[in-house]
Amino acid sequence: MSTPVNRQILLAARPTGTIKASDFKYVESAPPVPGPDQALVRNLYLSLDPAMRGWMREGDSYIEPVKLGDVMRGGTIGEVVASNSPAFAVGDKVFGMGGWQDYYLVHAKSGARVLPADVPFPLTSFLSVLGITGLTAYFGLLDVGKPKAGETVVVSTAAGAVGSIVCQIAKIQGCRVVGIAGSDEKCAWIKNELGVEAAINYKTQDVATELRTACPKKIDVYFDNVGGEILNTVLGMINVHARVVVCGAITQYNATQPTPGPSNYITLLTKRSRMEGFVVIDYMDRAMEGIMQLGQWLAEGRLRYREDIVDGLEHAPTAILRLFNGSNTGKLIVKIA
Ligand SMILES: NC(=O)c1ccc[n+]([C@@H]2O[C@H](COP(=O)([O-])OP(=O)(O)OC[C@H]3O[C@@H](n4cnc5c(N)ncnc54)[C@H](OP(=O)(O)O)[C@@H]3O)[C@@H](O)[C@H]2O)c1
Structure with missing residues (x-):
């Protein structure tokens, strides 16, 4: 039997502008x-997220930056392969911040969570629609956006991992949705x-003109x-008493100037x-509420989602660029x- 090797991808440099493989x-x-x-987990899947660009930057944020020389941070799904902990059994599938390794x-x-074994959805759904992505859409829209039936909801990155779920939850709430x-x-x-x-293609259409047509009652x-x-x-x-949910600002993540x-x-x-x-x-203390509701909508066929799966840990440093050039189709x- 060959000796197992732990392949790791470390943060070597803080990027200036767009991420480079040499970072x-x-x-x-x-x-x-x-x-x-303790238990040993073997990572099976790694989530790639726009937020990683922020984690690579020095400065004050909602979470500490990744230190130079440390394994790059990332949410993973893995399998327990050895355990000295009553909390983890060999064979358990686990979500945690397992990193690029x-x-x-x-x-x-x-903070690692054992995933339920008896769900009729693929394991990767715990990184996409039933994972941080789906929970971002669920709590961001419902708790912060507070949409009411009949209101107009506009969503940017509407075909992306979070945005596509936001669009569908807003539809389920009875809203008029413009992506x-x-x-x-x-x-x-x-x-x-x-x-x-x-749906508005912001690369080829004039967003203001199209929004005026698509939102005759303005935006709530x-x-x-x-x-x-x-x-x-x-x-x-926007309308009176509109709610703007600041979930992300991907146009700014690679900016080199204020x-x-x-x-x-x-x-x-x-x-x-x-x-x-x-x-x-x-919202992690309410994660189960979100997962249960998203799971129910999935089972009822009311939610669709896409996953874009790249094969091979070694491709992570180039694959992450796809989030910034828009070539990912769904959760990367x-x-x-
Ligand atoms: N606040 C939170 O807790 C939280 C949690 C998760 C994610 N987020 C945020 O949610 C957003 C979406 O994340 P995601 O994981 O779902 O990624 P995603 O939407 O699947 O992928 C990113 C997408 O952003 C779009 N994009 C890239 N550069 C752009 C630009 N300059 N202008 C306009 N659009 C651009 C691209 O789609 P197009 O082809 O449409 O351009 C790309 O596919 C990000 O801003 C992320 O930081 C926030």
């Missing part, structure tokens, strides 16, 4: 050995298969994943509206083993 370093070592009350150690208080995405194919998917009322909820120009345009079209704020912010005053930042990890995942 990472590949190393190999022996897998760690579990001590008392083959093996890592968990213990009862490390903004970066290709005709993505727009066709959200319109024809997810059922949004209108904006689920913002991009910031920048689109946020500013939407702010110019970016100007939205000049239309004054509508927050004139329309007595609210713009609120949101981080999904604040790396198959490690």
Whole structure:
């Protein structure tokens, strides 16, 4: 039997602008050995997320940056392969922050969660629709956006992992949904298969003109994943008591200079509206509520989702770039083993 190797991808440099493969370093070592009350997990799937760009940057954020030389942080699904902990049995499938590597150690208080064995969905769904992605859509839209039936909800990165779930939850709430995405194919998917009322290709269409047509009663909820120009345009079209959910700002993540704020912010005053930042990890104590509801909608055929699975840990440093050039189709995942 060959000796197992722990392949690891470390953060080697803090990127300037777009991430480069050379910002990472590949190393190999022996897998760690579990001590008392620890278990060894072999990673099977790694989630790639836009937030990783923020974790690579020095500075104050909602979470500490990854230190130079450390294994790159990432959410994973893995399998327990050895255990000295009553909390983990060999064979358990586990979600945790396993990182860009083959093996890592968990213990009862490390935050790793054993996944239920009896669900009729693929394991990867716990990184996509039933994972952080689905929970971001669920809590961000329902708790922060608070959509009501009949209201108009606009969603950016609408064909992406989070955005596509937001669109469908807003439809389930009885809202008029307008999605903004970066290709005709993505727009066709959200319109024809997810059922949004209108889809706007921000790369080829004038967003302000299209939104005026698509939102005859203006905008009550904006689920913002991009910031920048689109946020500013939407702010110019909000209704009284609108809610703007600041979930992400992918237009800013690679910026090398400070970016100007939205000049239309004054509508927050004139329309007595609210713009609120949101981080999904604040909702982890309610994760089960979200997973149960998302699972029920999935089982009822009311939610669809896409996964974009790249084979091979070694491809993670280049695959992550797809989140920033829009070539991912759905939740970007790396198959490690
Ligand atoms: N607050 C939280 O707790 C939380 C948690 C998870 C995710 N998020 C945020 O949610 C957003 C979506 O994340 P995701 O994981 O679902 O990724 P995703 O939408 O599956 O992938 C990212 C997408 O962003 C779009 N994009 C990239 N650069 C852009 C630009 N300059 N302008 C406009 N769109 C651009 C691309 O789609 P197009 O082809 O449509 O351009 C790309 O496919 C991100 O902003 C992320 O940071 C927040």
